[in-house]
Each structure stands twice: as C-alpha cells, then as structure tokens.
Amino acid sequence: MAATAPASPRTPYGRARLLALGRATKPIREASGIARGMFWAGVGITFAFILMAFLAPVISRYNFSQYKANGVRFPQLGHPSGLHWMGTTVQSDDVMARVIYGAQTELKVVVIALAMSLSIGVPLGLISGYFGGILDRALVLIMDAIFAFPYLLIAIVIAFVLSTSSIGGGIFTAAIAITAAYVPLYFRVVRNHVISVREEPYVDAARALGARPRTVIRKYVFFNVVQNVPPIATLNAADAILLLASLGFLGYGIQPTQGAEWGYDVSRAVSDASSGIWWTGLFPGLAIVLLVTGLTLLGEGLNETINPVLRRRRFGQFDFEPVPGAVEEAE
Amino acid sequence: MRPEAAVARPDIAEGEPLVSIRDLRTYYSIRGSFADRLVGREGGVVKAVDGVSLDVRKGEVLGLVGESGSGKTTLGRTILGLVRATSGVVEFEGHDVAHVPEREFRALRRRMQVVFQDPHASLNPAMTIAQAVGHPLQIHGLERNRERLRIKVAEALERVGLAPAAQYMDKYPSDLSGGQKQRAVIARAIILNPVLLVADEPVSMLDMSVRAKILELMAELKRDFDLTYLYVTHDLATAKFFCDRIAIMYLGRIVEIGDAASIYADPKHPYTKALLRAIPEPDPARAVPRDLPRGEVPDAASPPLGCSFHPRCPLAFQPCGWESRDLRDLLEARWARKAGEAGVEEEEALFGNLDALSAPLISARLTPPRGRTAAEMLAVLERIRTEDPDEPFWKGVRRLEAVDGRLELDFHEPHDPTLGQSGDVEVACHLYNAPA
Numbered sequence: 001m002a003a004t005a006p007a008s009p010r011t012p013y014g015r016a017r018l019l020a021l022g023r024a025t026k027p028i029r030e031a032s033g034i035a036r037g038m039f040w041a042g043v044g045i046t047f048a049f050i051l052m053a054f055l056a057p058v059i060s061r062y063n064f065s066q067y068k069a070n071g072v073r074f075p076q077l078g079h080p081s082g083l084h085w086m087g088t089t090v091q092s093d094d095v096m097a098r099v100i101y102g103a104q105t106e107l108k109v110v111v112i113a114l115a116m117s118l119s120i121g122v123p124l125g126l127i128s129g130y131f132g133g134i135l136d137r138a139l140v141l142i143m144d145a146i147f148a149f150p151y152l153l154i155a156i157v158i159a160f161v162l163s164t165s166s167i168g169g170g171i172f173t174a175a176i177a178i179t180a181a182y183v184p185l186y187f188r189v190v191r192n193h194v195i196s197v198r199e200e201p202y203v204d205a206a207r208a209l210g211a212r213p214r215t216v217i218r219k220y221v222f223f224n225v226v227q228n229v230p231p232i233a234t235l236n237a238a239d240a241i242l243l244l245a246s247l248g249f250l251g252y253g254i255q256p257t258q259g260a261e262w263g264y265d266v267s268r269a270v271s272d273a274s275s276g277i278w279w280t281g282l283f284p285g286l287a288i289v290l291l292v293t294g295l296t297l298l299g300e301g302l303n304e305t306i307n308p309v310l311r312r313r314r315f316g317q318f319d320f321e322p323v324p325g326a327v328e329e330a331e
Numbered sequence: 332m333r334p335e336a337a338v339a340r341p342d343i344a345e346g347e348p349l350v351s352i353r354d355l356r357t358y359y360s361i362r363g364s365f366a367d368r369l370v371g372r373e374g375g376v377v378k379a380v381d382g383v384s385l386d387v388r389k390g391e392v393l394g395l396v397g398e399s400g401s402g403k404t405t406l407g408r409t410i411l412g413l414v415r416a417t418s419g420v421v422e423f424e425g426h427d428v429a430h431v432p433e434r435e436f437r438a439l440r441r442r443m444q445v446v447f448q449d450p451h452a453s454l455n456p457a458m459t460i461a462q463a464v465g466h467p468l469q470i471h472g473l474e475r476n477r478e479r480l481r482i483k484v485a486e487a488l489e490r491v492g493l494a495p496a497a498q499y500m501d502k503y504p505s506d507l508s509g510g511q512k513q514r515a516v517i518a519r520a521i522i523l524n525p526v527l528l529v530a531d532e533p534v535s536m537l538d539m540s541v542r543a544k545i546l547e548l549m550a551e552l553k554r555d556f557d558l559t560y561l562y563v564t565h566d567l568a569t570a571k572f573f574c575d576r577i578a579i580m581y582l583g584r585i586v587e588i589g590d591a592a593s594i595y596a597d598p599k600h601p602y603t604k605a606l607l608r609a610i611p612e613p614d615p616a617r618a619v620p621r622d623l624p625r626g627e628v629p630d631a632a633s634p635p636l637g638c639s640f641h642p643r644c645p646l647a648f649q650p651c652g653w654e655s656r657d658l659r660d661l662l663e664a665r666w667a668r669k670a671g672e673a674g675v676e677e678e679e680a681l682f683g684n685l686d687a688l689s690a691p692l693i694s695a696r697l698t699p700p701r702g703r704t705a706a707e708m709l710a711v712l713e714r715i716r717t718e719d720p721d722e723p724f725w726k727g728v729r730r731l732e733a734v735d736g737r738l739e740l741d742f743h744e745p746h747d748p749t750l751g752q753s754g755d756v757e758v759a760c761h762l763y764n765a766p767a
C-alpha cells in the first residue's frame with residue numbers, strides 16, 4: 001500500500017513523481033524469494049562489470065593494446081604471474097587488461113545497440129499497433145521477414161557491408177549490426193501488446209475525452225506497454241553480448257586496434273589451447289559467460305517480478321481494496 | 332480568445348432534441364477466416380444497430396434497456412463517435428456528428444462525456460486519480476497552470492463524494508474500491524462541464540451496496556450541472572425510478588419507446604412485457620416466477636425475418652416473419668425436450684439433417700430419406716401441431732402438404748414492424764400497427 005501520509009491538494013509535482021517511482025519499484029520490493037534472489041544476483045554481477053568498464057583505466061595496470069612497459073617488452077604467451085595476473089598473449093598483450101577493457105567495449109556496443117533498437121522498434125510498434133491498417137500490415141510483413149533470418153546472419157551481413165564502407169569496423173558498426181537484428185523483436189512485442197491495450201476502455205475513454213491519437217498513445221498506451229520492455233531489453237543485452245562475441249570470433253566485430261573484445265580474444269586463443277596455453281582463452285571466455293549470466297538473471301528476475309503484476313492488474317477488478325481510513329461508501 | 336469560445340453552444344430549450352438520431356445503422360464486419368476468404372466467402376456483418384431513430388431531449392434521462400447483445404453499447408458509442416456509423420444521421424446540438432472528421436469532432440467531445448460499465452478498466456492504471464481527472468482540462472487546453480489544475484481536480488473529486496480530495500489525488504486506480512473508482516470516472520466526465528452524459532451500465536459492476544449511492548450521485552449531478560443522460564442498462568427495476576423516458580431495444584432496433592410511467596403502467600410490446608415480468612420482486616412474498624422470454628437472443632449476424640422478436644414472441648401471428656429456421660428450431664427444441672422418449676429417434680431419422688432449413692426462407696422443402704415418404708413427415712408435423720395447437724409457429728404456416736414425394740411448407744409473407752404511436756407510447760409490433 002502506498003504511503004498514507006496526508007497530502008495537501010497543493011502537493012508539488014515532484015512528490016507525485018517520487019510516488020510514481022516508489023510505485024514502479026514496488027513489484028521488485030514485493031517480489032518473492034527466488035525472483036528477488038535472481039534479480040539481485042543479476043544486479044550484482046552486471047553492476048560489477050559496469051564498474052569495471054568505467055574504472056578500467058584505474059584498475060588495469062596496462063592498456064589493452066600495450067605490449068611493453070618502461071621499454072621492456074612483455075613476454076609472449078607468458079604464464080600468469082605477479083606482473084601479469086592472467087598472463088600474456090602471443091602478441092605480448094596483457095590478458096587482464098584486455099578482459100577489463102573488454103567490459104568497456106561490450107558496454108558501449110550494447111548500450112548503443114539497445115538505445116537504437118528501442119528507439120526504432122518501440123515507436124514503430126506503437127504506431128503500427130495503434131493505427132493498424134495497411135501501414136501495420138506492411139510493417140509486420142517486413143519485420144517478420146527480417147525476424148525469419150537467423151540474426152547472426154543479419155548481423156554479419158550488416159557488419160560486413162558497413163566495415164567495407166567508410167564507417168569501418170568499429171563500435172558503431174557492431175552496434176548497428178546488432179540493432180538490425182533486434183528491431184523486429186521490439187516491434188513485435190510492442191505491437192502485439194498495443195493491439196490488446198488499444199481495446200481497453202481507458203483508451204476509449206481517452207478518445208471520448210477528445211485526446212489526439214498522439215496523446216492517447218503517449219499517455220494511455222505507452223506506459224502500459226513499456227512495462228514489458230525492461231525484461232526483454234535486459235535479456236536482449238545478454239544476447240547482444242553473445243552476438244558481439246560471435247561477430248568478434250568470426251572476425252566481423254570490433255577491429256583489434258579499436259578496442260579489446262572478448263570474442264575476438266577467444267578466437268585468437270583457439271590455437272593456443274592445443275599447446276596447453278589455457279589462460280589466453282579462459283579469462284575472456286569466463287568474462288563472456290559471467291556477464292551473460294548476470295544479465296540473464298537480471299532479465300529473468302525482472303520478468304518474474306513484473307509479469308505477475310501485469311497479470312494481477314489485468315484481472316484487477318477483483319481487488320476492490322479500499323483506501324484505509326477513507327469514508328466507506330456503504331456506511 | 333478563450334478556448335471555450337471555440338465550440339458553438341446553440342441554446343437548446345429544455346425538452347427540445349439535444350441528440351437527434353435518424354435511421355442510424357452501425358454494422359460490424361466480421362472478417363472471415365483466411366480459409367473463408369481463399370474460397371471467396373465473405374465474412375458477414377453484425378447489424379448491432381439496425382435502423383434506430385430517436386431523440387434525446389435536453390434535460391431528460393433516457394433509459395436504453397435491452398438484453399445483452401441488443402446493441403445498446405454500440406448505439407451509445409456511435410453517438411460518442413467511438414465507432415463509425417454505417418449510415419444514418421446523428422445530430423448533436425445541430426452538428427451531424429456521424430460524419431464529421433475526427434479532427435472536428437474533438438472540440439465537440441467536451442460537450443458529451445461517457446461513463447463506462449467497468450470503472451477499473453476505464454481508468455489508466457498508469458495515471459494517478461489527479462492526473463486522470465485533470466487530463467481532460469489539459470487535453471482541451473482549459474487549464475495550463477498546474478496549481479489551479481490541481482485545485483479544480485480537487486473540487487471535482489469532492490463534488491462526486493471523494494472527500495477529502497487530498498486523500499485520493501495521488502492514489503492509483505488499483506488503490507481504490509470499485510465505487511470510488513466509478514466516482515473518479517464520473518469526476519473526469521463532469522470536469523469538462525458537458526451537456527450530455529452517456530452512462531453505459533454505470534453501476535452494474537459495482538457492489539449492490541454502492542449502486543444506489545452512485546445513482547443518487549448521478550441524479551444530483553444532473554440537477555446541479557443541467558445534464559442530459561443517455562442511461563444504458565438492462566435493469567428495468569432501477570430504470571423505473573431513474574429515467575424519464577425508456578427506449579426498449581431488441582436486436583439493434585427500438586421496439587418500444589415512451590414515458591417511463593406509461594411503459595411501466597401499460598407495457599405494449601410483448602418483449603417489454605416479458606422484460607417487466609422478469610424483474611425480480613424485492614418482496615420475496617410477492618415474488619413471481621421469473622418469466623423471461625423463451626429461447627435466446629438470435630444471432631445479430633443473421634437476424635430473423637420480419638419482427639426479429641418473433642421466434643420468442645408468445646403472441647406472434649401471420650405477418651411476424653415466419654421462416655424455415657423456425658421449423659428447424661421447433662423440431663430441434665422438441666427433440667431436445669423429449670430426448671430418450673419412444674419415437675423421438677424415429678422422428679430424427681425421418682427428418683434427417685435439418686441443414687436445408689438453415690437459410691432464412693419463407694418456404695421449406697424437405698425430401699424424405701430413401702424408403703420413407705413425405706406423407707410420413709407430414710403426419711409427424713400434424714401430430715406435433717395437435718399436441719400443441721397454441722404454438723404460434725402454426726399461425727405462420729400458410730400451406731403444408733406432401734407434393735411429388737416432397738414435404739412443402741409455405742409461410743405467410745413477412746413484414747417488418749415499424750415504430751408507430753399507440754396510446755402514450757410508440758411501439759413496433761403488428762399487434763398495434765397492422766402491416767400495410
């Protein structure tokens with residue numbers, strides 16, 4: 001139950017915003033044991049990687065493409081040691097530096113890719129679902145066609161086309177490649193949900209009030225649809241890490257000069273493994289697995305906590321729980 | 332320019348038509364399945380509102396009563412412009428709202444508001460009560476100052492009995508009871524100071540204990556704000572004290588309309604009579620057995636011929652629209668009633684598949700199965716007639732004989748009853764207005 005502190009009719013809007021925030025996080029605070037455990041474990045792991053990305057220059061002793069210090073070249077394929085905790089690669093790079101800076105690359109790519117795919121997929125889904133008609137049918141057809149392709153294939157094609165163009169094989173190329181693969185997903189999820197929300201009486205009520213379609217979509221449809229998006233976006237982030245690593249592994253990802261990237265490092269380490277050199281592959285591989293696990297936990301945790309609320313709200317007419325202390329109507 | 336000035340307010344005197352509906356039709360197209368369309372079969376239409384003419388007079392409460400599926404909600408939504416009319420005219424304060432583009436309609440919407448049946452679903456779960464109730468003023472640009480908006484919202488909330496308003500303003504709909512939510516919905520509707528309020532079963536989803544209170548509130552608001560109500564309900568008992576006039580709707584048409592007092596004192600249409608008899612008596616000692624019209628509401632996608640009430644009407648006679656489907660229903664009802672009794676299976680075998688009777692035709696032709704004769708079929712029908720000679724169906728049969736090994740059945744010509752004056756009310760029934 002929300003705060004029962006007396007609110008004056010002149011409550012400043014800041015307070016309303018605070019209330020809204022409290023309400024938005026309510027499902028998480030009220031979630032059951034397992035969901036909450038998953039959620040917080042996910043938050044912990046993800047946050048550790050984010051911290052690592054931001055603090056990379058501070059916590060890493062070397063830069064990701066550094067192969068000598070004080071004029072002394074690092075050993076090639078050196079064992080983990082006091083100077084190089086995770087050893088060095090065949091190019092004398094410090095594995096630990098590459099793992100730490102890798103977090104930076106992953107974060108940049110995933111954030112850009114998510115921002116782009118959300119800002120394309122969500123509005124398109126809203127418009128398509130709300131207005132329906134020919135536009136909707138055309139968009140659904142296009143999106144379904146893209147969706148039918150394996151998304152790694154789409155990402156490879158886009159990455160290949162862009163990297164041969166002037167943009168080159170940097171972070172943006174990888175982000176765009178991933179965006180192209182995910183837009184149809186957001187489009188679908190949002191559109192299908194809009195189609196059901198569109199039939200809700202409160203949407204009709206908004207139209208009856210004289211609201212323009214833009215207002216109806218923004219104020220009445222959007223908020224009730226986006227609740228589904230955070231879990232999907234988080235799960236997608238996990239997926240995007242794998243996709244980026246796959247691109248890197250196949251040689252279509254971030255070019256080694258542009259940034260450290262775990263997938264690329266793993267691909268370089270494949271040949272080392274047969275000669276008993278385990279450290280070049282193990283650490284970047286572990287980083288991938290850990291971050292993907294963290295994001296998946298976070299996403300599933302969100303999913304578990306948000307969806308029961310959605311379900312309860314949809315059948316909400318049964319919870320006629322009155323405001324405590326309010327004048328009871330049937331007095 | 333004050334934004335209010337944007338909407339012309341023709342002065343309509345008390346009792347003059349505020350809304351004028353003429354021959355209004357609202358059809359929903361039901362899209363056939365993909366397979367249907369492949370073989371060229373069109374999806375049909377549901378004639379939810381099928382030729383309604385009606386005035387809502389300024390200052391009155393017009394009750395729209397009918398069973399589920401009779402098109403009450405659709406009629407209300409068409410007036411509000413939430414669904415497009417298929418044809419006909421809806422004039423609101425002199426503007427033909429059935430055909431103005433949405434853009435122009437928006438300004439008029441301030442003058443007509445709506446309260447839906449389900450208060451929970453009519454409030455956006457993501458908006459606080461203050462945001463929801465204040466939004467109409469923002470939509471129409473009537474109040475841009477947030478402080479003043481909040482004060483106006485508080486006034487509206489207290490007006491509908493949500494006092495002190497501060498206790499409700501920052502709550503979300505899910506924190507309120509059903510009655511409280513419906514009060515908030517009403518506040519949202521009256522904050523624009525409309526002239527017309529379409530209330531679509533505003534209390535039917537509420538607890539018994541709060542229904543009367545909400546209706547009382549609506550009656551108060553009507554007085555204070557000079558409102559006109561179109562009150563949709565299927566509850567004739569509450570309509571009796573709430574409405575000035577009543578329109579009885581059946582399958583998309585008005586079958587009887589008049590002053591509430593006249594309708595309750597002397598219901599004319601057999602459907603109205605049946606509905607009134609079905610009102611549960613508050614005093615259990617005087618309770619009569621519920622006598623709902625027999626059968627179910629027919630499918631609005633292919634309504635009966637003639638008077639669409641005829642399959643359920645105890646008084647139906649020759650011109651009421653008898654047709655082949657009535658014979659099918661008669662036989663099926665008989666077999667269902669007598670399932671297991673001697674001779675029933677025999678009858679079923681004799682008539683076999685009744686699909687031939689499924690098209691709405693005013694003649695029926697039945698061919699007996701191999702080895703049986705039309706005379707046997709005729710004998711069965713004659714036996715059914717002697718068992719229950721009062722069954723109205725037989726009044727509709729013009730000719731019944733076995734000819735050339737076929738059973739031939741012709742019905743009387745169907746006539747559509749139209750609304751006509753009868754005493755104090757208008758009624759659409761051949762008993763009162765003989766077909767031309």
Ligand SMILES: Nc1ncnc2c1ncn2[C@@H]1O[C@H](COP(=O)(O)OP(=O)(O)OP(=O)(O)O)[C@@H](O)[C@H]1O
Pocket residue numbers: 359360361377378379397398399400401402403404405406565631
């Ligand atoms: N959106 C729609 N699409 C197709 N058919 C519809 C739609 N809405 C209503 N109908 C059909 O139109 C007919 C009239 O429905 P309507 O909701 O207007 O009836 P009602 O009198 O309000 O019934 P109730 O008392 O159940 O609310 C019904 O047969 C219904 O199935």
Ligand code: SF4
Pocket residue numbers: 600601602638639640641642644645646647648651748759760761762
């Ligand atoms: S016209 Fe009158 S008598 Fe005939 S079926 Fe309709 S209601 Fe009954």
Ligand SMILES: [Mg+2]
Pocket residue numbers: 403404405531
């Ligand atoms: Mg209805």
